Amino acid sequence: MNGRVMIFLYLVSWTVLFPLRSPLVGAMMTPIITPSKCLGIGDVPIPTSAVVIPDDVYMAFPSKEHQAISRINCALRAAAGMGLAYLYEGNICTVYGAGEYRYGNNTFFVPSEIPPVDDLEEVAQLKQTYASIHFKGWHKDFAVDGIFGPQMYHSENGIIRPWWIVDLAETRTIHQVQIFTRQDCCSNRFHDIQIRVGNTLDSSGEMTSYTLMSTYDGPYVLGQGHVICSLFRGVTGRYLGVKKVSGDGDHLQLLEVKVYAAKKIS
Template identity: 25%
Template sequence: MNVRQQVSSAALHLWACLALCATTDAAVKVSHPLPCIPEQAASYNAASETVCAITAHQLDAPIYSFSDGTCDVGAAGTDPRGNARQFTPFSAQGLTQVANIAQGKPFEACLKYSTSYYPQYANDASESTSFISHGSVARPWWVVDLQDINLVDRVEVLPRPGTFDYRFHQVEVRVGSTPRVGEDFSEWPLLGFYEGPYTTSEGRLTFANDTKLCGRYVVVQRVAPKVEYLELADVKVFVHLP
């Protein structure tokens, strides 16, 4: 089943801009080759591009752009290169394949239900194990860190099948480029939303949109007003690769 969410006009404008930047090497600078530029950015005043580059360096950010005194910094807090960080113009990579890279990647999650339902069970490549959130969590969530900026094609989620499959409903999948702050992921761009309720016969749910999303972190979060469990048997994140 496909779950699609229309992206904002701002995101469409961004992708149009990136197409131009890729051909002119105009504004966006990166510390290492990246497949895309995330939508999220923080803006600062800067007297020059040199000051902007220093700001990005101090913020451990792999991306910046400078124009008319405004310094836009992307993915702050995600680049560990330290003094080895050197910025060069962004150049779009040739992406020829799509693959799941979520298996075994670092993860975070809200409080688990019990020791039988660990967060790592959501991306351990096994459909017989599951992560289940604690019943006291109002908006339960699970996050995977892809460990670098990627162009996310789609996210496939297999809810825990069986007797309580109906618990999986009103679930968002978002893609972020900066580490989470607290448990509010609303600033991360939305990849897709599933209304539900889920039935086991649906199999895997696919969260995607027409323009794809650029980022490092993927969150699956239940956003229903009623407190209930988030139950994940398997999560796959498919990205575009060279």
């Protein structure tokens, strides 16, 4: 293989593995945001510091451990070994299902759902909120008061597509949103939810200019725990909105909303 071919393959491999930075232009490129699906925490394993791996991967596929100096090094090992998933902890890289996940000439593996927990911080508690008209005394601020019930934000009767927004007070890169909805009754009301992030306040609640981060189809089932919405690359903005997009008139009921953003580098 001549030198030109080797350089070309290197550049293609680098671009596939690290799509946010291209060595050809030497600058960060604007990522295309693909919304994630929110799930009840009972439906998925709790994230580790490196990767969310479905239970069936643990059960069905063998694992192999390697020494690795970084998470990127671990990812490269998973890619080279055609692994289905990888886990990096304490300089040990565990590759699951090596040689099992291949489509044509392409290799896929499961990246981290969110950055390590230590790299995130909760940024919504006690911040300014905005919302559709509330029912009785259950106003918008209850959703970020840090108290898990019985008070909550509860939209007024008859509101179509109710919404709620929190102002984070500054622009942050959001990687995860955790939503705790009403637990004493009416769980089926929580469905057809969108999580959106924007840079300006949309007091109309339409949020059409906001980036769609995640969606939750529902309906929510009691005992499911909280709803978790994660996006590895994150979405940058100052305002985070939760909105029901179905036109059935069901209430929006938010017991608590937690927003996790990347810690600021001091």
